[in-house]
Amino acid sequence: MDAFTRDWNSARFVYRFGNGRSLLRKQTHRSRQLAFHDQQRERAAAAARHIPWPVLSATRNQYLEWQEFYHWARSIMESEECIPDWLAKRLDEMCPGFLSREKRLAKTSKEAAQVPVRLGQWIDEHIFGFAQQAGWLPAITYYAVREPRYQRASVCWSETVKEWRKAKPAEYPSLEQWVAQAARCNDTKRLLPRIRKEREGFQRVEPSRLQQAVARYIEWEALAYWARAAFEHSRPVLNQVARELDARCPGFLGLAAREDHQSRRMPLDWAYLMVWIRDHFFRDAKAEGWYDAVVLTARMHPRTIRTMEYADHCDEVWNGGLPEPFPSFEAWRRDADRYVDVTST
Numbered sequence: 166m167d168a169f170t171r172d173w174n175s176a177r178f179v180y181r182f183g184n185g186r187s188l189l190r191k192q193t194h195r196s197r198q199l200a201f202h203d204q205q206r207e208r209a210a211a212a213a214r215h216i217p218w219p220v221l222s223a224t225r226n227q228y229l230e231w232q233e234f235y236h237w238a239r240s241i242m243e244s245e246e247c248i249p250d251w252l253a254k255r256l257d258e259m260c261p262g263f264l265s266r267e268k269r270l271a272k273t274s275k276e277a278a279q280v281p282v283r284l285g286q287w288i289d290e291h292i293f294g295f296a297q298q299a300g301w302l303p304a305i306t307y308y309a310v311r312e313p314r315y316q317r318a319s320v321c322w323s324e325t326v327k328e329w330r331k332a333k334p335a336e337y338p339s340l341e342q343w344v345a346q347a348a349r350c351n352d353t354k355r356l357l358p359r360i361r362k363e364r365e366g367f368q369r370v371e372p373s374r375l376q377q378a379v380a381r382y383i384e385w386e387a388l389a390y391w392a393r394a395a396f397e398h399s400r401p402v403l404n405q406v407a408r409e410l411d412a413r414c415p416g417f418l419g420l421a422a423r424e425d426h427q428s429r430r431m432p433l434d435w436a437y438l439m440v441w442i443r444d445h446f447f448r449d450a451k452a453e454g455w456y457d458a459v460v461l462t463a464r465m466h467p468r469t470i471r472t473m474e475y476a477d478h479c480d481e482v483w484n485g486g487l488p489e490p491f492p493s494f495e496a497w498r499r500d501a502d503r504y505v506d507v508t509s510t
Contacts, residue, residue, distance in 0.1 A: 191327040209307035213467065214474060214506035216301050221308075224296060228309045229318075231288050234259065236322035237343040239281040244329035248280070256284075263287045266422075308465055313352040313367060320354050321347035368459035370450070378450055379462045383469050385446060388413060389438045390476040396434050398487050409494050417441050468502070473477045475501040 178302055187324040191296060191380075213221055238256065242248055248256070248264070263284065271277040289306075309315055323345070325491060338346065351368075367375070382496040388409075395406040402418065410417055417438065450456040463469050479497075484491075492500070 168364065185324070201458070205307060208314045209304040210470065210474075212301040213304035213470070215503055216304070218467040218471040218502065221301075221304065223313075224293070225309050227304050228293065228305050229312060229314050231292055232309065232315055233344050233347065234340060235285050236347075237287055237338075237340050238284060240322045240325045240329070240343070241324050242284075242338050244333065246278075249337075260284070260287060260291070262291075286434035290459050311465055313364075313372075316356070317347045317350040318344075320350040320352060321322070324350070341367045348505070353403075363457065363461065366455035366461075369453055370455040370458060375455065375458055375462065377380060378447065378459045379466065382459050382463045383472075383478045385442045386463065386469065387498055387501065388473050388494060389442070390472055390501075391492075391494050392438065393435045393476060394473045394479060394483060394487060395491065397487065403491055405491055405493070414438070414441065414445070471504060474506070475504040478504065478506075 207301065223352075232501065236356065238252060241252055253264060264289075267280050267283065270283075271280055278482050293302055293305065295304055325343070352365070353364045356364065370378075392402075395403045399406075401407070405416060420441070443456065447456055450459055
């Protein structure tokens with residue numbers, strides 16, 4: 166078995182969107198843990214389906230910025246065991262009404278100790294109240310806390326509190342200085358060993374380079390989703406799809422035809438195309454050991470998830486066939502970006 170065949174076979178399991186299908190439901194010996202994770206993911210996905218993906222993405226990024234502010238302020242409050250005057254001024258600017266409310270609530274030392282935690286609750290209720298009231302804040306928090314940026318802020322908060330309680334700094338860092346410090350933290354430090362190993366690739370690439378690769382990957386994966394129906398329901402592949410693939414992936418269909426002629430039993434499908442794309446357009450990431458970081462980041466991106474859901478929606482609407490005329494990739498991509506679920510409750 167050659168390398169391409171082996172990788173194609175493994176892709177049908179490693180790309181846990183399956184062959185481009187929706188969320189994984191198969192349970193293993195870790196069924197309870199996986200079932201709980203799947204339930205969380207399903208709830209987040211269900212809440213997110215009603216919101217355009219650019220809104221989800223922008224709100225998630227805004228949430229991450231506020232979580233950095235929250236962890237910075239919390240690290241100082243817990244180190245000082247009080248709120249310094251200069252920090253109180255900043256809190257009044259950023260979170261008007263929070264401290265006045267806390268003065269009414271924190272009547273005992275035990276209640277006062279919970280002020281840093283309640284800051285996070287206040288942010289959810291007041292800054293992101295629009296998402297909370299509409300029922301899709303769980304989707305934002307689910308995806309945000311799995312971002313390396315959030316994990317780094319959490320690690321930095323834990324480490325700075327420990328350090329500052331031992332030796333109080335002459336001057337606390339500004340928010341901007343603290344965020345820069347957090348960016349250098351190991352975001353896998355507090356994760357389970359299994360997950361930490363999965364994320365080793367993130368340490369081998371600069372964040373900006375990773376984000377560029379993720380954007381390209383998301384676009385290539387969308388092409389594979391668009392072609393999926395044609396792979397499954399048309400032999401030979403529709404001329405329109407074949408022309409698009411020849412233009413974007415020269416040599417792919419020729420390879421597929423040779424493999425089929427040699428009876429390798431490798432059907433032309435989503436996973437087959439994604440392995441080909443990886444080997445031709447992500448060679449550097451694969452060779453340098455950070456291709457998994459590209460895939461993991463893309464999986465959690467709202468645009469990826471929405472594209473996957475739109476592809477499944479098309480399968481349902483087309484009812485096992487192909488529409489006439491078959492949409493161009495540009496038109497299909499545009500519709501995928503606009504897609505929201507208006508039927509589920």
